[in-house]
Amino acid sequence: MKLRQIEAFRAIMMTGSMTLAARTLHTSQPQISRLIGQLEGVAQFPLFERNGSKLKPTLDGERFYQEVEKTFAGLSSLESAAAVIRSFGRDRLMLAAMPRLAGGLLARAVARFKLEYPDVLVTIQSGNESNINEWVRSGLCSTGLAMLYGQTPGILVEPVITTNCVAVFPKGHRFALLEKVTPQDFAGERYISFPNTSPVRNQIDKIFNEAQVNPIIVAEASLGSSICALVGAGMGVSLINPIAAIEEATLNNIESRPFTASIPVVIGLLFPLHHPQSRLVRKFAQCAREVMEEELSPLCD
Structure with a gap:
């Protein structure tokens, strides 16, 4: 059996005539008639009783139609399943x-x-x-x-965005008079540092060592928010990622400036x-x- 034959049979059962079935399937009435003849040949029993131009399904035709509808109901459920998968439903x-x-x-x-x-x-x-x-x-x-x-x-x-760490300091600090902060500007400053285990700590220490600068480390914190809170409390200055600097500026009464040495921060997807x-x-x-x-x-x- 071919799907087109089944579609022709179902269209006749739903519309009641070959002419309307042909319109539904966008084909001709003779083509519908041929498809039904082919389907009856495969099924090996008549599907319709023919009385002139009128068609009446046989008892076997009615029983076959019930099975056809079950199949199309299954196809409908497959369409629903595809829609769920397509929209990631239940994922x-x-x-x-x-x-x-x-x-x-x-x-x-x-x-x-x-x-x-x-x-x-x-x-x-x-x-x-x-x-x-x-x-x-x-x-x-x-x-x-x-x-x-x-x-x-x-x-x-x-990587999506690559930027650089910035200097953060309490409002009123002398760094506010600078357009950019250099490593030398940190000389003798009370400094809030990342812990030794942090990758960024190693980069910052290297920059200070090369500049022969020794900030006074007064505290350590692993999170930018904690560093900003300590800076805002007046404990010292620091170097952090620009997102933390921007988001914590108002909350902790701090300011930031670009840092002349490069400490890259890659913001991206893992x-x-x-x-x-x-x-x-x-x-x-x-x-x-x-x-x-x-x-x-x-x-x-």
Whole structure:
């Protein structure tokens, strides 16, 4: 049996005539008649009783129609299943980011993604840099947003924006009179540092050593928000990523200036190195890239 024959038979049963069936299928009445003849030949029983131009389904034809409808109902369910798959219905997306990105850029990327795919359940895991890297590396999370200061072995990194660390200081500090802050300007300054285990700490220490500058380290913190809070409390100055500097400026009563030495900050997407990216992950990554490019491009000026 061929699908076109079944469609012709179903159209006749639904419309009551070959002429209307032909219109429904955008073909001719003789073609419908040929298809029914072929189908009866395959079935080896008559489907209709013919009385002039009128057709009446035989008992076998009625029984066959019931089976046809079951098949088309199954096809309809397949169409529904395809629609669910197409829209990622009932899918789950596991994402990872450090707290600042999770509550800012990532949240806005998820909001944009959910406008198009509202049925996807999105879960956000938030943690420190080592947590994020391990969750993505293991495949627990499909993708992550991160600010990177160095290499990330075992992870595929897709840079979106590359910018530089800035100097942060309390309002009223002498740095406010400068257009840019140099390494030499930190000489003798009370300084809030990243811990020794942080990749950015190594870069900053190298810059100060080459400039023969010795800031006075009065505290250490691993998060930009904590560093900004300490700076805002008047404990000292620091060097941090520009996102933290901008977002914490009003909250902690601090200011920032460009730093003349380069401390690159890569803001981008992380993917498991040995896990293929699904269509769902690619769609979300596209939304995340758009949000990051729109919001962070000024940081590259």
